[in-house]
Amino acid sequence: MKRTKIKQLLVTEPTGQTVVVKGWVRTFRSNRFIAINDGSTINNIQAVVELNSLEESTLKRITTGACVAVGGELIASLGSGQAVELKVNQLEILGDSDPEKFPLQPKKHSLEFLREIAYLRSRTNTFGAVMRVRHAMAFAVHQFYNDRGFFYVHTPVITGSDAEGAGAMFRVTTLDAENPPRDENGKVNYKEDFFGRETNLTVSGQLEGETYALALGEVYTFGPTFRAENSNTTRHLAEFWMIEPEMAFYDINDNMQLAQDFLQYLAKYALDNCKEDLEFLDKRAAEEEASKPQEQRNELGLIDRLKFVVENDFQRLSYTEAIDILKNSTPNKKKKFQYLIDEWGVDLQSEHERFLVEKHFKKPVILYNYPKDIKAFYMRQNDDGKTVAAMDVLFPGIGEIIGGSQREERYENLLKRVHEMNLPEKELWWYLDLRKFGSAPHAGFGLGFERLILFVTGMTNIRDVIPYPRYPGNAEF
Ligand code: 4AD
Ligand code: MG
Numbered sequence: 001m002k003r004t005k006i007k008q009l010l011v012t013e014p015t016g017q018t019v020v021v022k023g024w025v026r027t028f029r030s031n032r033f034i035a036i037n038d039g040s041t042i043n044n045i046q047a048v049v050e051l052n053s054l055e056e057s058t059l060k061r062i063t064t065g066a067c068v069a070v071g072g073e074l075i076a077s078l079g080s081g082q083a084v085e086l087k088v089n090q091l092e093i094l095g096d097s098d099p100e101k102f103p104l105q106p107k108k109h110s111l112e113f114l115r116e117i118a119y120l121r122s123r124t125n126t127f128g129a130v131m132r133v134r135h136a137m138a139f140a141v142h143q144f145y146n147d148r149g150f151f152y153v154h155t156p157v158i159t160g161s162d163a164e165g166a167g168a169m170f171r172v173t174t175l176d177a178e179n180p181p182r183d184e185n186g187k188v189n190y191k192e193d194f195f196g197r198e199t200n201l202t203v204s205g206q207l208e209g210e211t212y213a214l215a216l217g218e219v220y221t222f223g224p225t226f227r228a229e230n231s232n233t234t235r236h237l238a239e240f241w242m243i244e245p246e247m248a249f250y251d252i253n254d255n256m257q258l259a260q261d262f263l264q265y266l267a268k269y270a271l272d273n274c275k276e277d278l279e280f281l282d283k284r285a286a287e288e289e290a291s292k293p294q295e296q297r298n299e300l301g302l303i304d305r306l307k308f309v310v311e312n313d314f315q316r317l318s319y320t321e322a323i324d325i326l327k328n329s330t331p332n333k334k335k336k337f338q339y340l341i342d343e344w345g346v347d348l349q350s351e352h353e354r355f356l357v358e359k360h361f362k363k364p365v366i367l368y369n370y371p372k373d374i375k376a377f378y379m380r381q382n383d384d385g386k387t388v389a390a391m392d393v394l395f396p397g398i399g400e401i402i403g404g405s406q407r408e409e410r411y412e413n414l415l416k417r418v419h420e421m422n423l424p425e426k427e428l429w430w431y432l433d434l435r436k437f438g439s440a441p442h443a444g445f446g447l448g449f450e451r452l453i454l455f456v457t458g459m460t461n462i463r464d465v466i467p468y469p470r471y472p473g474n475a476e477f
Pocket of ligand 1: 163164203204205206227231235236237238240242244245400401402403404405444445446447448449450451
């Protein structure tokens with residue numbers, strides 16, 4: 001018989017019909033009550049074993065972590081806490097799990113411990129919930145753009161360009177690391193490498209995305225991106241997923257509006273479609289909050305934070321205005337910031353971003369028009385000669401969740417910036433050329449998918465919202 005998913009059984013009218021459930025044992029109580037989870041939902045189904053109906057040797061093998069196939073009758077539950085339960089007629093152990101060795105016990109484990117057994121943490125309520133929400137958000141991303149006539153473009157993972165001009169890239173090579181070919185100056189000769197040149201894993205699909213925006217109009221990429229920066233924080237990964245829409249004929253204001261609409265859509269989608277998982281995560285986050293000092297606690301719970309984002313416009317604010325607010329803020333005057341704000345032009349740290357969002361405005365903030373010297377070369381230069389049409393969306397508990405800009409569509413301006421910043425003009429030839437052939441005003445942004453998942457699940461470490469996190473010193477699994 002074909003198995004039915006638990007998610008479906010839990011909303012099925014119980015009439016004693018025969019069904020088959022396959023899943024993993026969470027707990028087995030009193031030699032009678034098996035809580036089974038199959039990952040389709042956060043909720044378990046309770047299977048009840050009649051006394052003396054199973055061999056003693058089988059009963060012994062029903063242990064936490066074991067995989068079972070259970071056939072039985074779906075009946076209204078006699079116990080409280082669930083509407084239906086399964087009266088077991090048949091039980092087969094598909095995979096044993098030695099209770100002495102299985103690392104997951106039916107109790108709360110620390111997230112740090114679970115990271116060390118990431119290949120099993122998917123069996124916990126928390127990771128089940130997070131990954132189901134992650135799936136829903138990926139689906140919603142495509143739904144959002146498809147509904148608006150955007151085209152999904154698959155930009156390359158291996159590239160020859162450094163899109164952000166930041167240089168923190170992973171090299172891709174097939175050369176022998178022990179004994180690479182060398183040129184006449186003794187330098188590694190990448191002409192002999194697989195692609196006949198230096199290549200790396202992409203840090204962003206933006207540059208290639210732009211070439212498609214100036215052909216298909218409105219496009220987006222959604223793929224893995226890689227950064228070899230040595231950032232050991234709760235907000236950085238070396239491999240993360242990014243959604244990058246790119247739109248012809250948009251200016252910075254259109255870009256800001258799309259970013260707000262997009263984030264509000266995603267938050268609403270989660271509220272509408274991930275109710276049970278969010279309720280679980282909301283409770284989980286509240287328990288975690290309770291162990292923090294009062295002043296560090298969130299004023300709103302997880303679900304209320306999502307609702308708040310859906311219902312409120314984001315605060316738009318220029319970088320210059322933000323600096324004024326920060327300069328005169330209490331933590332700056334009392335020297336509470338680690339990095340004090342004293343002059344225009346400095347880059348904002350996450351403590352500043354979070355002050356603006358969490359303490360000053362108490363809502364998401366979009367900062368725009370940043371000093372050109374702290375932003376990427378491709379951003380459109382404003383008439384003041386000092387700023388570029390950049391925008392960052394800042395979220396409570398996260399800081400920067402989106403970074404984007406209007407792009408410099410004027411060839412001369414772009415070339416000048418490439419020179420000023422000492423970027424390799426030769427490698428960027430096609431990107432520059434795009435400005436020679438039918439250039440157009442355009443804009444776009446990048447949403448860090450894991451930072452979104454942090455926000456939507458209330459998790460606090462980015463290593464816990466991706467199945468297998470990659471960060472300095474760690475590529476296990
Ligand atoms: O601000 P970033 O570096 O912007 C870009 O890459 C642009 N090319 C985007 C564009 O305009 N198309 O990165 C965009 C977002 C950040 O706001 C952040 O959410 C996320 O990507 N991000 C990271 N997420 C996890 N780990 C990291 N190391 C990240 N670096 C950036
Ligand atoms: Mg950024």
